[in-house]
Amino acid sequence: xxxxxxxxxxxxxxxxxxxxxxxxxxxxxxxxxxxxxxDAQMLFFLDKGYRVIAHDRRGHxxxxxxxxxxxxxxxxxxxxxxxxxxxxxxxxHVGHSTGGGEVARYVAKHGGGGRVxxxxxxxxxxxxxxxxxxxxxGLPIEVFDGxxxxxxxxxxxxxxxxxxxxxxxxxxxxAKVSEGVIDNWWRQGMMGGAKAHYxxxxxxxxxxxxxxxxxxxxxxxxxxxxDDQIVPIADSAxxxxxxxxxxxxxxxxxxxxGMATTHxxxxxxxxxxxxxA
Numbered sequence: 001x002x003x004x005x006x007x008x009x010x011x012x013x014x015x016x017x018x019x020x021x022x023x024x025x026x027x028x029x030x031x032x033x034x035x036x037x038x039d040a041q042m043l044f045f046l047d048k049g050y051r052v053i054a055h056d057r058r059g060h061x062x063x064x065x066x067x068x069x070x071x072x073x074x075x076x077x078x079x080x081x082x083x084x085x086x087x088x089x090x091x092x093h094v095g096h097s098t099g100g101g102e103v104a105r106y107v108a109k110h111g112g113g114g115r116v117x118x119x120x121x122x123x124x125x126x127x128x129x130x131x132x133x134x135x136x137x138g139l140p141i142e143v144f145d146g147x148x149x150x151x152x153x154x155x156x157x158x159x160x161x162x163x164x165x166x167x168x169x170x171x172x173x174x175a176k177v178s179e180g181v182i183d184n185w186w187r188q189g190m191m192g193g194a195k196a197h198y199x200x201x202x203x204x205x206x207x208x209x210x211x212x213x214x215x216x217x218x219x220x221x222x223x224x225x226x227d228d229q230i231v232p233i234a235d236s237a238x239x240x241x242x243x244x245x246x247x248x249x250x251x252x253x254x255x256x257x258g259m260a261t262t263h264x265x266x267x268x269x270x271x272x273x274x275x276x277a
Contacts, residue, residue, distance in 0.1 A: 006085045008058075008078055010069060015062035016055035016082060020046045023117070024091040025275070027054040028079070028099030030123075031204055032159070032197040033188040034061025037096070040264035041271070048272060055082055057102070059196020061188065070199035072207045073109075075102045080110035090117045092275055096260060097231060098204040100124020108212035120221040120271060123231050123257045126209035126240050137235040144205045151198055159189040166229035169256030181261060213243040220247050221274045223267065225255030248274075 005015050017035055025045050027038040035054035042052045056063040058078055059070050079102065083091065093116060095103030100121040107116050131138035150158040163185035165171040170182070189197075222244070224237035233251065241249035250270060252259060260267045 005062075006082065008081050010074075012058050012064045012066055012069065012078070014055055014058060014064075014078055014082060016053060016086075017042065018051070018053045018086060020049075020051045022049045022051045023275075024051045024053055024086075024088045026079075026083075026088070026091055026093045027052070028093065028095035028102045029054065029057065029060070030097030030099050031200050032060060032192050033185065034191060036061070036184070036188055037261070041094070041260060041268060044264070044268045045272070050275075053082075053086065053088075055079070056192075057099075057200075059200065060192040062191065065193030065196060067193075067195050070196045071203050072101055072105045072209075075203070076105040076109055079106045083110070083115055089114050091115060092118045092120070094120045094122065094271065095124055096122045097257065098125060098200065101126055101204060101207060101209055104209045104212040104216065105207075107218065108215040111216075111218070116218055118219045118221075118275065119216070120223060120274060121237070121240065122223045122260055122267070123225065123228050124222070124236060124240065125204050125207075125231055126213055126236065127243060128208045128210065129205045129231065129235070135235070139205070139232070139235075144201050147201050148198060151194065151201075155194055155197070156186075156190060159186050163258070167256065168258040168262050169227060169229070171229075172227070172256075181258075185258075209240075210243060213240055213247075214245075217245055219274075219277075220244050221271070222247055222249045223252065223259075223270065224250075225252045225257065225259045227254050228257045230257035 029037045034056045059066045163182045170177045222241045241247040
């Protein structure tokens with residue numbers, strides 16, 4: 001088993017990697033990336049005896065460049081189809097950013113019957129990012145309108161500016177900038193479809209995961225850097241941990257949104273401890 005594709009019920013081709021044997025760990029990537037964003041985790045946990053799986057969300061990476069279905073319910077349904085296709089049981093689901101929302105929706109709606117053992121949310125978007133009367137600490141709609149405008153105007157430049165700046169904290173004084181990491185983010189982003197990426201901005205910013213978090217009854221590790229400039233910690237992890245029945249919060253001082261890449265050794269060690277607990 002290495003990498004493969006399967007077709008969802010609506011005809012979308014989903015690319016996935018499936019390496020090794022043992023307890024399955026499924027990794028869910030952020031916007032607008034691909035399964036490749038988990039390379040450092042996939043190799044680490046494969047070496048530790050886990051079966052590691054990561055898919056390219058529809059419209060992203062090597063999956064179909066979908067014009068429809070670019071929403072959280074469909075993303076979660078796609079994961080449910082993948083889990084059925086691979087006959088996954090007792091799996092651990094790990095989601096970063098948008099992928100954290102996907103994990104919350106999947107586990108809440110489709111994770112019963114022994115399918116899911118645990119979950120981890122890294123720099124994740126739940127409960128909801130958008131500012132509203134119910135969520136006064138959120139980000140205003142103008143922020144996400146700006147994302148959409150920048151994507152339409154020059155997606156290639158936009159997808160360079162994000163990793164070169166706030167995503168990895170490379171805009172902070174004294175930051176150790178990696179051009180390879182920036183280039184790899186750009187490469188992954190440009191593999192996906194512009195329409196799907198555009199639609200996904202609404203999905204990750206406006207979807208309310210409050211009820212999903214309240215429903216989940218497996219242990220969940222909530223991991224977040226307190227210098228996350230993409231998904232501010234105060235309106236995400238700090239709230240999510242309180243809504244979860246079995247939530248554990250781990251805050252990383254000074255770490256950025258892309259901490260699983262910049263500080264893979266730290267994140268991998270803490271994930272491993274959580275998996276084994």
